[in-house]
Structure formats: C-alpha cells, structure tokens
Amino acid sequence: MSAVVEVTSAAPYSVTVGTDLLESAVDALPEAASRVLIVHSAPLRIRADALRVLIEASGRTPVLAEVPDAEAGKTAEVAAFCWQVLGKSDFTRTDVVMGLGGGAVTDLAGFVAATWLRGVAVVQLPTTVLAMVDAAVGGKTGINTTEGKNLVGSFHEPAAVWCDLDMLRTLPANDRVAGLAEVVKGGFIADARILELIEEHAAALSAADLDDATLAVLEELITRKIQVKADVVAADLKESHLREILNYGHTFGHAIEYTERYQWRHGAAVSVGMVFAAELARLAGRLDDASVDRHREILTSLGLPVTYQGNRWDALQTAMRRDKKTRGDMLRFVILAGIGNPVRLEGPDPSLLLSAYDAVSG
Template sequence: MTTRLTVPTARPYDVVIGHGVHEQLRGLVGFGMGVMRVAIIHAPTMAAQAARLREPLVSDHLEVHLIEVPDSEQAKTTDVLAFCWKVLGRAGFTRSDVIVGLGGGATTDLAGFVAASWLRGVRFVNVPTTVLGMVDAAVGGKTGINTDEGKNLVGAFHEPVGVLCDLDVLADLPARELRSGMAEVVKCGFIADPSILDLVEAAPAAIADPTSHIVAELITKGISVKARTVAGDLRETGSDGSIGREALNYGHTFGHAVERFEHYRVRHGEAISIGMVFVAEVAHRAGMIDRDLLDRHRSILELVGLPTTYRPGIWEALATTMRLDKKTRGDQLRFVVLESLAQPVILAGPDESLLLDAYRAVAS
C-alpha cells in the first residue's frame, strides 16, 4: 500500500509513503516545467541509490549533477554548504532548476538550505532514507546547518515540493539508526498521538524489524503528527496563543546540548531520548505530570532500545549550550514540557535548582 499525506500549508505538498515510491521522483522534479538541471545531494552511503535516481532523469534529457557530501552532522557546515554552492554555480543552476536531498536528516537539512539560499530559493524534493529523516527532518520546511556554537543555529524555512518516503530503503538500515529514528516517533506519541505509545508497548519486538508493518504504521503516524503540527504554525511563531510548532521540540533543548557536548558522536535520536526523560523529570518536579507518566517515558524508550540516562558532572557545560537554544528568549530558558499526556506547553524560566535536580535524576 502507498499512503499519501498532504501537508496543508500555504503551498501544500504531499508526503508519499510506501514501497517503490522513489519512482515518482520524475513527476516531482517537474519534467516539462522549464527544468534543465537537477542536483542530487547525497551522503557517501547513498551513492548507488543516487545513481539509480539519476537514470530516468537523464533519460528525460535533464542534466543531473550528483553532489556527494559527508555523512551525518559533518555535512551541515559552512564549508560543505559553500562546496554545494560552487557546484551549482559552475553548472549554471537557475531558478527553474531543482535540488534533491537524498539521505538521512542531516542530508535533507543541508539540501533544503542549499535550495533556500541559492538564488534566494529554488524548488527541492526530499527523499529521506532513514526513519528519522522520514518522520522529522524531511517534512516541515526547516532547513539549516550547524555552527561551532550550536546545532541548527543558521537556517531558513523553505518547504519542499514533495517528499518520497520509500520503505524499501529501510531493509538495510543499521539497527542503531532504526532505534535512533524511533525516538522522534515516540516523541510524537507523547506530544500528540498516544496510540503510538500503545503500539510500541504492544509490539516491541516488531519495532526492531525495519520491514515490519508495525514500523510502517509508526512512521505514518509520526509523519501525520508532524504534518498537522507544521500546517498550523509553519514558522514556529505560536501566533494563535498555543504552543504550536514548538511542541515538536520536545526533548530537543537538552538533547541538542548533549549532541553538541559529544561532538555529534551520539545519534540525534539517542540524545533526544535522554532529553525527553530530562524534561519529564522537570515537569514532574514542577508538579505538572505524575510519577506514572514520568516512568512511562523511561519504559517506552527502553523498550525501543534507547538511552534514558546520561553522564554526571557536566551540568554547567550543558546549561551554557542550552542558553543558545532557539527557544531561549533573552536569558530565559524555555522548555517544552507536558502538563498531561498529549498536552505540551512551554515552561519558561524554571528555577535553576529544579533543572539541576532533573539533571541529577537523569545522570544517576
């Protein structure tokens, strides 16, 4: 089966989920719409897949450039960004040409920002190849790169014209990468769709099999949450008075600090798993959630095989990094927390001692 979910923003686009959906790339590129050139930005592990995507486009007499970039977060640097710009410039890319991001979340983040910044914005298509990429990075129009000071501090909102989530690629996904992606799926369960949590608890063994129908269902549910959330608040302004898109950052303030401290040697999902336990501890200590919901964070994340504890003795370093988080306002730290299951809110300026106690609980 193929599932098609529409992201109903001002410029709606579809996320197609199923087996063999990479074949739909030709239609999304827009053959016959003045396109002459396509750049496929991909990680080294996706070189063979990039070559396969190239073939039908070349058959349409398009000029296709394969741009190989480093794997994971090493791709999201100003040097790599400048390299991509140089390739586009030398190839003569115009506003009618198209960028394709093929790979995990880091690759699609980079490809989206290349598209957003080249000629002030050209069309792009995301072809995510990991669970994390499908559920989180490829949908929603957030693009960006990292700096020495923090993760995703430079970027732009630039929506793709379509997203192709081909489940066939998951068969070869390393177990650690599958677990990491499931952190973002579980996050969607805590902030919006508890049926995700029920499904994880009911079939934990199936989650380890990337070809299982359970994994496909979880991915679809996670993308549905992301599509609904970004449609209501694309640019994360919360202008209607609700938490809006910021809800998707559940666990990310602390998680990004962990990633930065570890120089991205931990997977994004592993760090976000720890971050979710941290904010659950914060919410529990602030009297917002009960012990059962706090404990459910640990039990579900451990069922998936994700970490729920972190190293002690580095609170000051993590706190310094968190003060550069995108949700921070002035010198006030702000965290996405739950006041009950599927009821996320912003907790602004919590007492430092409360945060330290939550960290100690995670680091114990």
C-alpha cells in the same frame, strides 16, 4: 500501496510513504525543471546513480554532489561546495535540488535550495527513519557552526517528500532505533496510538532484521508521526508558538549533542531529553508519576538511553542557553501536562533543573 500525508501550509505539498517510490519521485518533478542536483552522501552512491539514470531517462540533466556523511556534511564549507556545483552547472530558478539521505543531507539540501537564487525547489528523499519523520518534513533547513547545531538556516518548504521504506531494510538497527525516538516524541505530544503500537511491537522494531510485518508497523508509525508534524506545521510554519511543541526533549537533547561534540546520535540525545523534560514536569507539578515512568519504559524497551553522565551540568547549562527557544537569559522548555498535552515552562527555578538533571544522571 502507499500512504499520503498532505501538508496544508502556505505552500502545500505531499509526503508519500511506501515502497518502490524512486521512479514516482522523478515522474512528479516539475515540468519546467531541466536540471536536477542530487545531494547525497557516499554510502548512497549506488542509490544516487539509480536516481541519475531515471532523471536522464526523463529528459533532464542530473548533477551529483557527494557530500560528507552525517553532521560532517552540515557546514558552511559543504554548502559553498554545493553552490559552486550549481553555479558551474548553470542552475536556474526553475531547476530542482533533490536531497537523498539522512536528516543531515536533507537539512543541507534544503538550505542550499533555499539560498540559491533566493530559493529554488527542493524535493526530499529521506532514507532513514529520523529523516522521514522529522528532518525532511516541515521546511526547517540549516547547517551547523562551531557554536551550535542548526544556528544558520531558513524556512523553505519542500515541493514534495518521498519516504521509500525499502531504504529501511538495510538501515542498521541502531540508526532505526535512534530515529524511533522522534516517533515516540510524536506519541507523547499528540498521538497516543503511536505509544501503544511501540509498546506492542518494541522487540520487533528494535531487532537486527526487519521483516515485512514489522515494516508494515513502521509504515503506520512513520505516517502517524508525519501527520503529527504536518498538523503542527500547517498551523505554525515559522515556530512562532505552536511549532515549539515539536521540540519536546530537544532543549536538553541538543545540549547533550553539543557537549558530546555531536558524537551522540540525535535520537539517543532526544531520548534522554524527553526523560529530563518528564522529570522537570513532575517536579513542577504538571505530570503524574505513571506518565514519567512510561517515558522510561517505552524508551528502554527500544534500547534507547534514559540517563546521561552526572558531571556535565555546567556545560549542559551553557549549551541550553544557546537553544533557539531561549529568550534573552530565560530558558524555556516544552513539558507535558499529561499525555498529548504539551505546554511551555518558562524560566524554571534552577533547583528544579538541577533536580531533573540528577534524576537522569547515570
């Protein structure tokens, strides 16, 4: 059995969540596609080879592009390598790029597809919790520069997304937990049932081994979080207003990532970022104590960090001013005015920001 979330944006597509989905993903490729580029990282070479065999059996020509793992693969140089592979393989506008991997790979594959011949189809096969619930859905693609994360990119919606939960059975527990930070975010901004499920099953969700019962819980959590994102993306593809709520915890979280030179997992940074945003909301008189405490309790129960070192404020402020939500010199934050009620806070008093930072300083 599998669950399907329909993303009803300008270019509608389906996100399928289930097990044993690789063959279905190949069967659903556009008929006009004669070549398929599989962008993957080295740890997924065996999975990419299995995908290659299925594509060959379908009568198409597969081409593999192995890229560096994680954020090291999201560079202009790696994108240029993929463009070179596409050019040498005579890819046309009816051919397809497939992103097989975590969020960095799906971001890269989407960006390569968006920029080749001004846009070819991309099919995403995310292999981590984070990629399934965030990076592969919504059409945001991008690469990093030395100045910051995802500063170069485009909006390019996928033709389809296939979330094969079998990939999560071998995913290290730390990576699974880091991805759950984005799921928690979906609970705080929109779907409170997500928070309840995590409160009920936190120990199993963060355990080293993933049993069938916990995989079923993960399936519901992933599907619910994807539905949250699908609802927002359908209403606001290009982040003009509503879509900003998906950045809850990200302004401070991205600043941590930048300051730490991307040595922190994205989910760990966003976890601290959500606590920072909750404390900022409390200081601004928008969020009650119990809701702020609930942030710490849920995130801690999963083993996610809720504090950051206390001697980096100047560097963090500089990094936050690079955030995409900043307008001119005005910092903008997504905060909560209650569970499921995200709002914007523009240009908060510097003393509030410093107090919120003090509250998360470890």
